[in-house]
Structures are given as structure tokens and as C-alpha cells.
């Protein structure tokens with residue numbers, strides 16, 4: 222190239238650079254302007270919401286109070302007559318945020334057995350009060366015998382509550398009557414239905430009759446009528462409904478391969494034995510807390526995994542265990558006649574006694590760090606990105622070896638047994654999963670590792686345990702002994718037990734969300750960030766109530 226030509230090219234490069242810089246500057250300025258505008262709008266909204274809507278006198282208990290209502294809160298201060306000396310007394314004020322109120326009713330005096338009518342006594346507010354991680358139902362009675370005054374307050378409060386558009390008005394409820402101690406129907410009737418009735422949440426209930434029943438109803442029903450779906454059952458039922466919601470969203474969007482985020486959130490009323498999904502978004506295994514999260518419309522986006530083998534989707538779910546966790550569940554399933562806690566302890570002890578590693582090839586794709594802005598908020602565009610980016614073969618890390626257990630969890634899997642979760646190194650919506658691979662070691666060292674789960678930390682501080690933050694995992698078993706072969710040696714099999722998928726030839730037991738799935742070939746697990754929305758919130762630790770004494 223001649224000198225003038227080179228100079229010309231240099232000049233052109235400079236011009237392009239300047240142009241790009243200029244466009245970037247313009248874009249930055251536009252963004253700044255938009256942020257400023259948003260901020261001003263937010264401040265205006267806050268100012269408006271703090272404007273007084275109503276002011277009146279009500280009796281709370283026996284004392285008269287000055288009650289103020291804004292768009293966001295109700296506050297009350299006792300009315301104290303002036304003392305002759307003019308001394309001021311300390312006034313006990315109270316406050317309730319309207320975001321915690323789920324119902325308002327007119328209170329009336331009624332004789333025993335009287336169903337309607339009766340003189341007006343005032344208004345009653347029903348709200349959720351926090352006690353630790355629990356939400357409890359509480360009431361506030363505002364007494365005033367004037368029907369006109371009461372109705373003005375009732376109508377205004379009702380109107381303000383209607384403004385919470387995230388709260389469901391009509392939900393599809395699935396109850397699994399066979400969950401755990403067969404108490405799901407009772408739990409729903411006693412603890413949940415009365416709260417739904419108070420909050421004017423209408424319901425359409427299906428009591429499931431068999432495995433797969435909820436899935437087939439979900440495929441057919443008119444989902445656009447509902448504002449949410451509610452599952453009363455254990456982790457298996459929750460996984461079936463989450464799977465059904467995603468499949469239905471795929472069907473509706475005509476997207477046979479790519480997972481689609483369902484429009485409806487799922488509420489979980491825990492009625493199983495461990496309930497790790499419900500615990501991970503409620504922090505406690507409590508039907509009332511769960512129901513209050515639903516009626517108050519608290520929503521949490523949650524990462525999910527897809528499990529596939531030979532290019533075919535097996536299911537969507539939150540957690541999977543291969544090796545010890547899979548074999549232990551397979552053993553427990555063969556003793557279905559035992560009570561569930563005994564069955565689990567028996568299977569745990571027996572699997573420990575016959576502890577054996579899996580020879581397999583483990584590959585994983587490390588997760589990318591989520592993009593966060595200066596304030597720690599996640600990039601909104603990431604919420605659209607439900608499918609992990611296509612990856613090249615060289616991005617995968619592959620190890621070949623003997624493993625006692627491999628777990629992949631897209632949520633921390635909190636439970637009263639493991640308050641900090643089976644996977645404390647992940648969270649419900651960080652867009653990745655925790656891979657916990659336990660290499661071959663002695664039985665006593667493995668037991669030490671397991672025991673530390675019930676404590677607060679240290680379960681990963683062993684040379685044979687490795688943990689990774691991943692967006693995909695592949696497990697290709699190489700052992701010659703599949704599950705059925707080992708079981709026939711033990712002669713304890715129950716031929717009536719049917720796993721979800723029965724693969725031809727040698728199959729390996731997987732524990733996917735507490736359900737036994739037998740798969741013979743390589744399993745590919747992919748994380749789909751924030752694929753599902755659950756009623757609840759992010760919690761870092763569960764309330765601990767029990768401890769396991771079997772090991």
C-alpha cells in the first residue's frame with residue numbers, strides 16, 4: 222500500500238471511531254435523561270400516594286382514635302383530651318401498610334344464627350403480619366356506628382385494594398390427596414379455603430386421581446380465565462405442575478423446542494414430606510404463610526432446569542440427584558408400604574451400607590456472571606433470555622471418574638432438615654444452578670459430609686467434594702451395573718413399582734424433584750433463568766424444626 226493510501230485509511234478509521242464515540246455519547250445521554258424522567262415520575266407517584274385520602278374518628282378497642290388513610294397506609298393516633306395543666310402525653314400511634322391488607326369487611330352486630338343484616342359496627346381489615354419467616358393472619362377493627370361513615374371507608378378501602386393488580390381473583394387449584402400423610406384435602410379445607418374466601422379469591426378445584434392427571438388437565442383447560450395456579454401437595458406434585466405450565470406455554474406459543482415462560486404464577490401449599498420448593502420461596506413449611514403469599518400477590522421468578530436424554534425432553538424441574546440420591550430414592554420406592562419417614566431412613570441406611578461409586582463422564586458449562594447495574598439490579602433483558610446461549614464444545618469442562626453423588630440444583634432446596642439448603646451456593650433467581658459432585662471416598666468421610674448439611678456450613682470443605690456454578694451439565698454413566706441388575710441381586714424388588722420413564726436395557730435411577738426417573742443414557746441438564754414465577758419471595762434460610770437422627 223502506498224503512503225497516501227495508508228494515510229487515507231488511517232483518516233477513515235479515525236472518522237469511524239469518532240462517529241461511534243459520538244453515537245455512544247448520544248445513547249448515554251438519552252439513557253441518563255430517561256432515568257431522570259423515571260425517577261421524577263416515581264417521586265411524583267410517591268408524593269401522590271402519601272396524599273390523604275380519608276380522615277375519620279374510630280374506636281380501636283375502647284379508645285377513640287384519629288384515623289388517617291393514604292393510598293399506601295392506614296395510621297391511627299389516640300385522641301387524648303387536653304389536661305388542665307396542658308401537659309402533653311406520649312401518643313401510641315399504629316400503622317398498617319395496605320400492601321399487607323388482603324380483605325376489608327363491614328362489621329355488624331348479629332344475633333346467634335343470624336346470617337345477614339344487623340346494625341353496622343364499623344369496618345374490619347384483614348392483613349398478613351410477619352413473625353420471623355411466617356406470615357400470620359391478623360385483624361384490625363375500626364368501630365364507628367355510623368352506617369354512612371363506615372360505608373365510605375369500606376368502599377374507599379375496597380377500591381384501593383383492587384388497585385393491587387398482582388393479586389389473583391380466580392385460581393385453578395390442584396390437590397393431590399395422596400401426598401405424604403394424605404392430609405392435602407384437609408390442609409386446603411382448614412387453612413387455605415377460608416383465607417381465599419375472605420380475600421374473594423374464586424377457585425376451580427381438581428382433586429387429582431393419579432400421576433399425570435394434573436398435566437392432562439393443564440393441557441386442555443382454558444388458562445386465560447385464571448390469574449394463577451395453586452398446587453396443594455409435595456415436591457413431586459409441584460414439579461408436575463411446573464412442567465405442565467411450561468409445556469402448555471410452549472404449546473400456546475407454538476414453540477416445540479424452546480422453553481416458554483408461563484404467563485400464570487404458581488402458588489404452592491406444602492403438603493408433602495420435605496417441600497423444598499415451597500420452603501425455598503416461603504422460608505417455612507406452613508400452609509397459612511403460603512396462602513397469604515398468594516392472596517397478597519407476592520411473586521418471585523425462579524430458575525428451572527430441563528432434563529433431556531437422547532435429544533428428548535424428560536421433564537422440567539428444579540433439582541436432580543444422580544448416584545447416592547437416586548439409588549436411595551429407588552430403594553425407598555420399593556418399600557412403598559412403609560410409612561414415609563421410616564421408608565426414607567431405611568433406604569438411606571441401606572444405600573450407605575452398599576455405598577458404591579458411579580463411573581461416569583461429568584461435563585459442565587460454567588455459568589456467566591449475571592449483568593448487574595450500579596445498584597445491583599439485574600439487566601432487564603436477561604429476563605427475556607430463557608435459553609442458555611449456544612455454546613461451543615470447548616466451553617465445556619469434562620472429567621472422567623468415580624462419583625458417589627452428583628447433584629444439580631437450580632434453587633437452594635431449603636427445608637426444615639437443611640435450613641441453609643442442599644445447595645446454599647445458589648439462589649432462586651441467579652440464572653444458574655449449583656453442581657455438587659462428590660468423588661469417591663470412604664463411607665465414614667461421606668457420612669461426615671452428609672451430616673454437615675443439617676448444620677450451618679462445612680459440607681463442601683472436603684477434598685473429594687467439588688462445587689461449580691453452572692448453566693448446563695451432562696452426565697454419561699459408564700458403570701456396567703445399572704439399577705435393575707443391582708436390585709435383582711438384592712431380591713427386594715416390587716415388580717408393581719413403575720418409574721416415570723422406563724428405559725430399555727440398563728437404567729440408572731435419578732431423583733428428580735423427589736420423583737424416581739430411570740434413564741439408561743446420557744442426561745443433559747440445562748438451566749433456564751427465571752423460567753417460572755412462584756407466589757412467594759426470596760429467602761436465604763428456612764425455619765429449622767426437625768433434625769435427622771438416622772445417620
Ligand SMILES: Nc1ncnc2c1ncn2[C@@H]1O[C@H](COP(=O)(O)OP(=O)(O)OP(=O)(O)O)[C@@H](O)[C@H]1O
Nearest residue numbers: 400401429430431432454455456457458493494495
Ligand atoms: N391421586 C393420586 N394418587 C397417586 N399419585 C398421585 C395422585 N395424584 C397425584 N399423584 C402423583 O403423586 C406424585 C407424588 O406427589 P407428592 O410429591 O405430592 O407427594 P409425596 O411424594 O408424598 O411428597 P414428597 O415429594 O414431599 O415426599 C406426583 O408425581 C403426583 O403426580
